[in-house]
Amino acid sequence: MQPATDEQLIERIKREGSLAFTPLYHRYKHRVYAYCYRLLKHPQNAEDAAQETFLKIHRSLHQLDNSASLQAWIFTIARNEVYTMLRRTKPSEDLDDISDDVWDDQTPLDRVVARERSELLQHCLALLRPAYREMLILREYEQLSYSEIARVTNLSESAVKSALFKARKSMGKKLETILKGTNDELRAI
Amino acid sequence: MSCEQFEEQASAYIDHELRDDEAETLFRHLGGCASCRNAMTVTLDLRSGLRDQAPLLAPKELDEKVLSIARSRQSWMPDRQATPATVWQRRISMRIPVAAAAMLILLFGSFFASVLWLGLDQSADNPKVQTVFLMAVPTVEVRAYTMEPVVTIQ
Numbered sequence: 454m455q456p457a458t459d460e461q462l463i464e465r466i467k468r469e470g471s472l473a474f475t476p477l478y479h480r481y482k483h484r485v486y487a488y489c490y491r492l493l494k495h496p497q498n499a500e501d502a503a504q505e506t507f508l509k510i511h512r513s514l515h516q517l518d519n520s521a522s523l524q525a526w527i528f529t530i531a532r533n534e535v536y537t538m539l540r541r542t543k544p545s546e547d548l549d550d551i552s553d554d555v556w557d558d559q560t561p562l563d564r565v566v567a568r569e570r571s572e573l574l575q576h577c578l579a580l581l582r583p584a585y586r587e588m589l590i591l592r593e594y595e596q597l598s599y600s601e602i603a604r605v606t607n608l609s610e611s612a613v614k615s616a617l618f619k620a621r622k623s624m625g626k627k628l629e630t631i632l633k634g635t636n637d638e639l640r641a642i
Numbered sequence: 643m644s645c646e647q648f649e650e651q652a653s654a655y656i657d658h659e660l661r662d663d664e665a666e667t668l669f670r671h672l673g674g675c676a677s678c679r680n681a682m683t684v685t686l687d688l689r690s691g692l693r694d695q696a697p698l699l700a701p702k703e704l705d706e707k708v709l710s711i712a713r714s715r716q717s718w719m720p721d722r723q724a725t726p727a728t729v730w731q732r733r734i735s736m737r738i739p740v741a742a743a744a745m746l747i748l749l750f751g752s753f754f755a756s757v758l759w760l761g762l763d764q765s766a767d768n769p770k771v772q773t774v775f776l777m778a779v780p781t782v783e784v785r786a787y788t789m790e791p792v793v794t795i796q
Contacts, residue, residue: 594692598659618650
């Protein structure tokens, strides 16, 4: 039976050790892969980073503290792997090579609209400073709390609060600039 | 508090990270400040835009790679947690000549220490001296590295 909550999963890990790895993997595989992908912007590198993350988790399950937040612990390991990968390889800025099969199926029109909107937001996100981009990914996609983000990024909670505000403001400005540019282009036609 | 600071508070409010008293102060300001209200709306739009995106799914190959490696590790690695032994639970292993030398040093050391303690003029048939000798002779368990059985020297 799959544990319903992280607390139950932690209990199972404490009881069964690395035998409880499989439910943990299935619970977090998409989130860890998506996190790696959004930071690395490269499917193969993201897959490699996610794989290394889970193998490290498997090796160090016995180090998991009862009081620790499981998702903060997992994303801390994933973050280290992403940074190792970034140091090893030059990140690609091209998002066009995203395989279609990683997105959920939608109707053709929905898909075009959603894809355009998504690409615009992804583009704005990619234009942000890496530290701001990471803050938004951890908060908006992974929905980590400020204390969990602080643990993952090794910052204080007030620093996280301030960085998130600046990240949102910066992204809003970039989006506004892009949309204004598009409108000006349309008017010129 | 400036508008910039209120905007930061609004960002934290959206994330459910603001205390009730702080939220009350924020909403009192928002009631009279169109600029901060607008900034909060933009933040909310951005948030829903990011969260509404289709989820990125891990490729199937990741399952095969990770789970097969984990299984192979599981098959040869016992699932146990290493717990360090206390000092009194530890065994010290050493080669037989080293153990013999250590025992001789202990014997001679205890002999000379007892002679110094009791004085040279007292005879060896003194019961106090005998007691000290008996207490000083250590019991050493010597475990050899060869296939020979465990030898206990007393």
